[in-house]
Amino acid sequence: MKDFFENSRSNWVRYISYDFKEKDGVLYITPSENAMPDLYNIMKCREKIIVDALNTGLLCMKQNINEEEKKKGVMEFVSHYGLLGLMTTITSTPAFMDYEVVHFIKNRFVKAETMDTLEYIAKFYPFEMPQITKNGLAMRWDISGDKTMMALAMTFSDRETAVNMSFQRNYAEPYEWVKMQLVDWALLFTTAHIFYEDDLSETDKTLYRQMMTVFDGNSPTYHIALCDDKPVLVWKFGSLAIAVQMLFSLSITDDKKPIRVCKHCAKAFIPSRPNAVFCSSKCKNQYNVYKSRAKGNS
Incomplete structure (x- = not known):
């Protein structure tokens, strides 16, 4: 994994502070009022972001932890890495602004198969809707x-409009959605750990295999940038969630440095x-x- 991403970069945005x-x-x-944005390279902290996402999800899975502690853990993750960009994670394409309706991939947040584009955007701008003029496929x-x-x-004018909009200060994500996404990753991680560490029946193994097959989503794109000293892979993730999902997928299947559970x-x-065997x-x-x-x- 280290060698694969050694000459890679993918910029994302986090804010100095966030509020509930x-x-x-x-x-x-949502970002705090007047909070300043900060750009960072996801690939520079790729291992830490996976570990932090999983451990936050594991924290939120615990029955003996009160909701305030879970909120604190989720906020700490968001403060370090930014919001997940869920607005573009669950759509069939991050370029959904080009269409009158949004089509969704199978997800836990929106049950409808389609939704009016502006109605969908409003879910992530509950406090101040951006100034959007849309007439059919034409959008401004x-x-x-x-x-x-x-x-x-x-700065992000080369990205899809919806991705760019998810970096704006008025963008917001439901806390329960962010927590649920983190828990889903932790559940998948736990599933893989139990599958190989516990003595399971064939029926249980079949069930766990089926659970892993639902680990799906949008795929990132990339291009090669010819920098001064060497070529660099520039990844274009539609969301931070898609970045974490891909990095987690590669980490859990890594033969040399597979992600593990501390004994x-x-x-x-x-x-x-x-x-x-210890962290x-x-x-x-x-x-x-x-x-x-x-x-x-x-």
């Missing part, structure tokens, strides 16, 4: 007044050595102390 805001009984995560997005947002839109704390980690020396020491005490009491 509620409207019509729905809790959203007017952005003015905020020079930072205008500059951000110009002590049960958190996800990517081992530095092929035979590593840190601290977990290794604590596990050995626990085993030693257990042996002494037996």
Whole structure:
């Protein structure tokens, strides 16, 4: 995985701070008012973003953790990496703005097969709808007044309009949707771990195989940029969620550095050595102390 992405880049946007805001009984995560955007290269933190996404999802799966702790964990992930870009994750194409209606891939958030384009966009702009003029297939997005947002839109002018819009300060995602996506990744990770680590019946194995087949979604595109010193693969992800999904897929199938579960704390980690079973020396020491005490009491 390291070699595959060593000469790659893919820029994404996160804001300096985010807030929880509620409207019509729905809790959203959205950039804080006047928060400044920050561009970063997903590929520079590809291993950490996978681990953090999975561990946040594992946290949200726990029954003994209260909702405030789960909200804190989800907000911490978003603060580090930005919102997931769910607006373009579940559509059949990130260029859905070019059509009168949006077509969806199978997903857990929108049950309808199609939806009016402007109605769909409004789900992610609950507090202030962008200035969009749409007449059939003709669409115009007017952005003015905020020079930072205008500059951000110009920076990503080569991207699909919907992807560009998901970087704007007024964009928001339902907290429950973000949490659900993180939990789904954690469930798939847990499924793979149980499949190979536990003694399962053939019936159970068949069930777990079927669970993994639903791990599907939009595929990213890329192009080769001829930089000063060497060619670079530039990935165009329709959303951060699609980036994490692809990186997770490659990591879980990596022979040299497959993502694992720590033997002590049960958190996800990517081992530095092929035979590593602990995420840190601290977990290794604590596990050995626990085993030693257990042996002494037996």
